[in-house]
Amino acid sequence: MEKVTCSCGHENPFGTKICGKCGRPLTEEAKSQKVLDMKYDGSAIRSKTYNKSIIDKVWNFFSSVKVGVSLIIILLVVASIGTIFPQEFYVSAGTDLERALYYETNYGSLGKLYYQLGLADLYSSWWFQVLVGMLAISIIVASIDRGLPLHKSLKNQRVKRHESFMKRQRIIAEGAITEGNSSETLAKVEEKMKKLNYKVKRDGNALLFEKGRFARYGPYINHVGLIIFLVGVMLHQIPGIYVDDSMWIREGETRAIPGMDGYFLKNEEFIFETHDNDPTTAQIQQGVNAVAKNYQTNVLLYKQSEDALPGQTDNLELVQDYSIRVNHPLKHDGYAIYQMDFRLNELKEMTFTLTNLETGEALGEVAIDLRNPQKEYIIDDNTKVKLMGYFPDFSGFNDEGEPQTATPNPNNPAFIFNMITPDRPDGEISFVAIQQTVPAGDNKYKMEFTSVETVNMSGLTIRKDSTIPILFVGGFIFLLGVAIGSYWNHRRLWIEQLEDGRIRLAAHTNKNWFGMKKDLDAVSEYAKLPKYIDQLDTDDDEKAQMEKEGDNTL
Template structure:
């Protein structure tokens, strides 16, 4: 309309700045981050669940086929390293920086470049203040000395006085912002390859496994477990050997519960285990006479392709670690774990034709053909343990700890350091003093009364009147 001022339209950069400078926007972003963090805490993250199943198999089994696939597709199974979580961290960091710049610059000027000579009416209108007689050629000298004794910074200019202390208390929220930025930087570093790692490795007794995120290997020299009378495990540990890329043994150490193995920046925690059938002591027996021909040891996890037992030769034709019969009627295995091993063997006698037979180490009496000249008898089955070790590496953790220290310092400054200020000038034979504080007004009033009593004891309360009061 004519005669009315039209505000110029802000460009995109100014609009973006104003958007992130809004406290409401920052609050919403923090709420979304809190919700995402709670979800990541409640949902088992990849590399942290105690199972050797891959994520695409584990989550549908754990949460159901629909919800499990939804969690995988949305990235909730690795929430803290997902693109949307890192985007939230970036937006909050931007909001904190812009909010701090928007408010810190004028606050810094007001606190560290104060006006020692404001309008006299401003000093008179302050809620807290007192007067005392002006004495000598320098009427403000006594007040300045009393304030310096209480560790105030005193500025005298043009016959006026300004004093303050506790400036850091005004900057407490912004120190907290800096600490939060460090925490978010440390958390965001997890997206950088090689900085963060948390996953399981499964190491069988006697097995050597490459430790992800490192240049060394770990070998299990043996797993040990102790049980309560109820059968529940009481404690378990893995005796390990660390081997570098050149094959040299770096250290030999036992990993127990709450006693991790540390190599450089990588830590290995004893987290889980499972036991399966390991080795079977098997006897080859003459079916007609019942005499034992010889024995051999069968590795149920990785059986050999051929064995020599006495004068007999055995050839492994097929192995099913978890034997079952499929829907098509053919033999198959349910899983790769040794739960119900079944073997198809070709047996070559010393002076006869080879023949094929089945052997079930856990159920040696189950035979498909009882006309063979020999049969197998299981004498003993020993277990083998697979230790679940959790590998942790977090190079951003020192940055997060630094952020926590800075945040704590900022919170302390915010809540426990009060910014106290005095203004004074001489007029009409009196020194007029006014004071202001940003918090804890009661304590500031007591301090002002003490200063007033020191400068004019006849007019203001005596020291004995204030005994027992907190300074």
């Protein structure tokens, strides 16, 4: 686009409203304004100038304040919806089917719909991350679109300004000096303004007084902090940077730690202690029989050797021996393992005896590890038991009469046995559950429950967040920008000695006009300047009357 040449000869970028050199209004809109719009010092803003190509339209979309505010509102609403029910990370169910059943069972049809819409894994969903990314792009584009032109305009401020610029400021004054001459007046103004901490620039018989320019950068500092914060949030999706996982581990068990590649944890012992005093009445009403004093897991942290295959537990190197307690996590290599939950007396192993129904004779025992059951258990050369079906958490039969399991946890185990004996070489089928045995026909033998072995379990949470320094820096910069933009303001005073000895002045601030007027009152009283007027507080009739009365003002 062609540049706009002002009558003073200065070439301005297309879209500039106020000449960057003399301050003359360049557009019809600016010329018609009683008080100039000094929001961006009249500099050219790309989004308000170009709207032809696809790139222009995309740029204008993301630079729009309405779009940015809309994205923020959408994210707030969506994030709020994500707190209605627990996120699936905090649900103990393992498979997708189990999680779907959990939401439907606990929260009804609304919970089922909540899970089907993907709201149960909201913050990790691709479309939520897209919204966060769009907000970051919007902030970046809006900052570049407005921040760079404003910076160039403020950096290249001219001291001398055209009469039309001066007369179109909100606070203006023009008149003769009542005491001394113009040169002495300017010297007094400069002296007083320096005492008020204004910076001074001089060009011949014109002066520019300025302070608090940095306040104009407050919103953009705010944007930088917010962008850094959003980047930290999006980095949570990169493996290894952010870990928030959980695991259940039994006493005596050694397991790979989820989220900590190459590390294993062994549960040496789980300790549960209660207070000696009796529960209160309120606790008894809530079904609390004992008040927990301490629960901890004594663990051994191992590291896998570098040449070992994934999951291999041979040649593990002991890293740390630690007792994990509530609020006392095991910390290593940026990771923290917290004690979060426990289960007492979980079923570990069940023992059955193959027994003759008529005589009660026992042919042998079978011990079934409920976490790792075998397909076949051999008693002797001609006697064995085959495990044809295992249902860890038996929940009943479906419409076809097939047994079902609710979860993979051995809460209510049930089995389908095929009992092969010397006199029944083809075997006998029997369904066995706790307090329930259903033979498939006229059986001669049965699997009789003998004993059970239980074990305590610890629920641990593994956390690592390498983005915390990024989030902290982003939050600090954001609050710094808010403070700068809220508690400081940019004040400017232009004053010029005219050829006939009179003084013309104009003042502007981006906010806090009361403070600007207070400074003007102080310098006007000290240097005996002409009385100023606020054009937004003074109507045309009052202004004309003041001129008619010879008030030495415009």
